[in-house]
Amino acid sequence: MGEQRQRYNEEFKKQTVKYVQEQTKSVADICEELNIPKSTLNQWIAQYRQFDQEAVNHPEKIRKLEQTLKENEVENRRKEREIEDLKEELAILKKALHIFSKEKN
Structure with a gap:
């Protein structure tokens, strides 16, 4: 059958988006580093992005x-x-x- 879906709490999602905004790495690199699908991370970015945190x-x-x-x-x-x-x-x-x-x- 299919794989078990990984569930992430809200705080983890927010911290991950903050991490993406503070890094100079690409989203793909961060996805690989954190083992998160790119589409999932892009959804989190769209939902939790705060522009004042961007470098x-x-x-x-x-x-x-x-x-x-x-x-x-x-x-x-x-x-x-x-x-x-x-x-x-x-x-x-x-x-x-x-x-x-x-x-x-």
Whole structure:
């Protein structure tokens, strides 16, 4: 007949996912190390993953953070230009209001 299925408690699952997030090893390597099927570990990761526990030094995460930083810088420059344009428009409107609000003799 079939093999007996291994049962894991919630704490073990959470600790395993935390271990995966802290390691620089691949998921396949960790599965082999812990003798857990890859599909099972992927399900646990989807269920228990906490992003604040991931190391920042992963190249993929660094690339994503750098890309986000560049996008934010571009957006900030666009907003600063827009603010300067609006300030200029406001100054022009104030001058126009001053000119048109003078009494005529």
